[in-house]
Amino acid sequence: MPPKRKATDDSATPSRVTRTRQHDDDDDDDELNLRLSPTKLPSTPGPRHGPSRVVMDYIEITTPKTLAHTLRSNTACASPTINGLKLRLPKEPSTPSRQLRLGPASPGKAVQSPSTPSRVRPPLTPRASPSKLQFHPNDVPVTPSKRATRPLSPRKGGGDIIALPTAIKLPGVLPAHLVPCLRLQKRAILGALQSSQSSEVIDDEDHLSTNSTAYTQLHNLLHGTTTRGEGNSCLLLGPRGSGKTSLIEQTIKDLPGEPIVLRLSGHTQHNDRLALREVARQLSQQTGKSFLRDMEEDVNNTEEDPNPFIDPGPTISIPPPSHLPALISVLPTLSRPTVVILDAFDLFAHHARQSLLYCLLDTVQSCKVGQGNNGLAVVGITTRIDTINLLEKRVKSRFSGRMIRTAPPSDLLSWINISRRLLNTPVDGSSEWGTLWTFAVYTFLEDRKVVDTIRDTFALTRDIRMLKQLLTAIVTNLRTTSPFPTASHISAAVSTQRLRQKFSNLQALSYPSICLLVAAMHAHSAGHDVITFEMLYDAFREEFRASSAAPIQIEGGSIGMARCSREVLMRSFEELVGAHMLTSVVAPSPNVAPEFVRYRCLVERGAVKQAVTAMGQTNVKKWLNKAS
Template identity: 30%
Template sequence: MSRRKSTLKLTTGECIDEVQRLLREKLSHDSVTTQVFGLETQRRHLLDIIKRCVNMGESNSAIIIGPRGSGKSMILKSILEEVKLEDNVQDNLLEVHLNGLLQTDDKVALKEITRQLQLENTVGDKVFGSFAETLSFLLEALKSGDKKTSRPVLFILDEFDLFAHHKNQTLLYNLFDISQSAQTPIAVFGLTCRLDVIELLEKRVKSRFSHRQIHIFSSLSFDEYIDAFLDILSLPKTFPDKNFTKEWNSHIQSLNDDNITIDVLRRIYQNNKSIGALKRLLLLPVCRLSEDHPFIRSTDLLESCQYLTMDSKAAMLHGVSVLELCLIIAMKHLTTLYDGDPVNFQMVYNEYQKFIQRRGHSVQCYEKAVVLKAFEHLLALEMIKPADGGQRSQKEYRPMMLLVDAMQIDDALQKYPNCPTEVKQWNMTEFHA
């Protein structure tokens, strides 16, 4: 059966569908099948803590700190996948995943712990005097003998800093307290972006924390970044059609020699070294695969890069009206004249009127009320913002600041469909009061 499967030949369409399924899984679900790049030291440290808890019943706690997308969750997932392959761990290890954005107080967190440990029937209608009693009862229910034969529990607290805002930090106190005692073996891992997270903890919580901090700052070199690119896109040996696998992997290797591909990867690398950013770059090219377009091309990567690095403010400017463009140009000229000081609507309206009188034979003239409405729309789009700290003042005289720069305006005018020539010329003209 296995020999027949290994020599299976699929149609091109079936191959593409299977490729998309595999690669989308890699790109969209933090797949742990891809190699962990640039974080080997941190991974070994975490693996040692988890193995000590699982195999020796040694409780511990640690906080994993790093910016978003740096690989905090990915490392933990890859370690758990590895640990679960051991025979004595598969049916023994328990995991509890909590998130500070979802479990907003300790009662909600306790319900979630009970649900994930599947102990709803054990708790039943019992009444407990405190949070600590309830948690202790839950963990006691998992014991199957002494410390060595009790089922180890891993608590993974995402957005850990938000748990520090819970009343009295009861959940953290009890988890860290149990991890310091000789009760059920547990390991508590907090994942956070905040470097000052320890300062948020109460004194009694700090005293029970192991003070083990693991910092995840990717030190990926560009060569390792390219290796990650090739690793993500390459098909595994288990892919059904061996001929297509060979052809696909050969094509992916050839991308590595393409100057456009290298330039795109370098641009993304210089902006964001995380594997998450690389996966976002590859998602669009993978989704565009079809029978007519069976392989990823360097131009697909270039187009995806342009989408990812697109200036959102400049893109929004492409959708505003000609009147709103005129107001932005008027505001730009006034801001330059007054060295960046705020300007109000009345000043902008006066400049708009001057432009209409000088060159506006091809630009429609609007009444003041309509112009004010357009100005308010720019405020709603956050192209401009009040500079008076929220103080109430008459609409026409409220000081405003422009939130788009000259380069963004120039780019928008170049790409704006059917933009009047007079408006473009006005933008390029040096302003004089």
């Protein structure tokens, strides 16, 4: 217990007051804890001759901006205040001549910057005083100079950050000593566009994309076939252009050893006999052994005498389907594991009795580990999600049911990252060329016109092959006079890939022809896709009557529909048929009059609207707007 002090009145001597103040300062830490409560404050404080003391009712955490503003406004005062409380600021150390990088503060210590306040200001603990704050020069962030290098925006999902100078002048005409480097760069980029590595994309920084997950699953499946002799089957499912073929080719390339790969396509092998012939041909090429010799001899023995009227020449004998099970059963007994790839798997399901699928899947199911056989894997590639429902019951019971899904890039940033990775394909060239090309690619992909063009293409299709076609057209058009990609290059590439307008001469059509097309738009809006001349003529006549009854008034004059006779409209109708804007839906018949032959209009509403706007006829434009 501290000794009790006698109360002093206002008449106490100054010396005694001073001794009391000094005694209080010695017990600063305990006194501060007691004075945090407003009930412990002295009621009649006397005059103070010692250093001022901080007495806080609460702790206020201010933002750097507010604190800087408060300190700046109180600079002229001898004792700055915050919320009515006097503060004695510690003596600031001299500001260093240059700013340093912000480093981590030591635990348990509050760090205060002399010039730039930190983003997160830690609150003062009750036992800490402003005079005990420590300053570390390494805690101030660096402000880069104007000549410093700026980093290239990193590729999504990680990767190295490439430092680029802020000011590089790209030459308009490539110097002679850099021409070989341009050729090497073009060759490297075109090779990367053809490889399967470019189909791998990363959706975000932490999670791999759908194709990366599919690659892992497929690689594990085929790795068990090639190393342990397993029999596996799966279905690779995904939309067109999602990287299914590239994924399976890359997986086979990464497998240990060199398995036998048999590639069949449902677009080429329309029946089981053609598929059997293709399997035997590929086996002969990869193993050096003929598997159709005995089959060809059996077929030749059963044939009749050849036709004498046919010139003798090389013929290809196709074995009968009865030899299919015998050939498929040989696959597990080969010297190396076998992988069968069935492209367009859903088309194989339309074969008669699905004999090929039954033999393959039955052999896969009977292929067990430890029987001395090599593995067999069957991988089907398809875009139909209901392919399993197309299989027969006996085939479905032998299928494993594994389905591995692929997906195209999910956002525009993935396309830009793929473009940056492909265009920045490394080559063995000079450092000067590498710096120029890297900066040119960075400038190209940062151009707003380029980004808008890529966004428009991405909105139309998610097929990554379309992006490869655009990049291929850009790279092939690079010359020594324009060695670096620009917005004009991608605009020219897009114009070659887009479809041309079907009917570019609509604006040159006559007034009766435009009226017939507008009448066809009205019939289409009413649900009549098939039209006749009589229908169009009746629609024009009704609009002419309505226009004559209530004409459009412009500057005191009336404007109505122009009269056209039946013969004039019929001649214009025949011109539209001759220009293939109207096509017949039935075969011509002499029993049907030309006015009642059914046609379908091939001109779109947008093209008709542009033609009507270019013609400048207010009445026709008003008639067309009624069809919406």
